[in-house]
Amino acid sequence: AQKVTQAQTEISVVEKEDVTLDCVYETRDTTYYLFWYKQPPSGELVFLIRRNSFDEQNEISGRYSWNFQKSTSSFNFTITASQVVDSAVYFCALSDINNDMRFGAGTRLTVKP
């Protein structure tokens, strides 16, 4: 069975600090997909990034960057120069080729001014 672990329940930083959210996954599949979602207080999940299991290139999008390492089954998310608007719950998710998508427990990020 697939499993996603986000060991950090809550993180609090001061604005402009860098912060890394950890994600470790378990799967027996060779083909799978990894995702990060942001859940602001409104409740709706906002898609941030998708990665397939054969693409280990790291990605940077503005202040966001992602580090995918199959050797450690990790897909970590870093926010550089955090801002108050980054405060939210962030979820890591894993999907197999049958679209069975499982989420981690989420990490609540609070960015203080």
Place this chain on the structure above:
Amino acid sequence: DGGITQSPKYLFRKEGQNVTLSCEQNLNHDAMYWYRQDPGQGLRLIYYSQIVNDFQKGDIAEGYSVSREKKESFPLTVTSAQKNPTAFYLCASSIFGQGWMNTEAFFGQGTRLTVV
């Protein structure tokens, strides 16, 4: 605009009553999902459906039922058998493809169900 609509946003139910949560999408997505969110536990999969007239149980299907008679609709019924139904329920959809065609899931705004 294309998207996923969940209704109602807030729902109150008396113990022992069944209640149905609505989820409609106009994205022409094949796959649809229902998740339950409790504080500190993230999202847990209740049911998902890859195509019309087909669905699979997720991790916590007991006490819930679904139907997928139309591509755009995936209603969730919370039955009286569900012991602790108070939670935030999220519906999602995605393109169902083979291999590389899988895409991210798009989510509705959720329904907060409270049992009184």
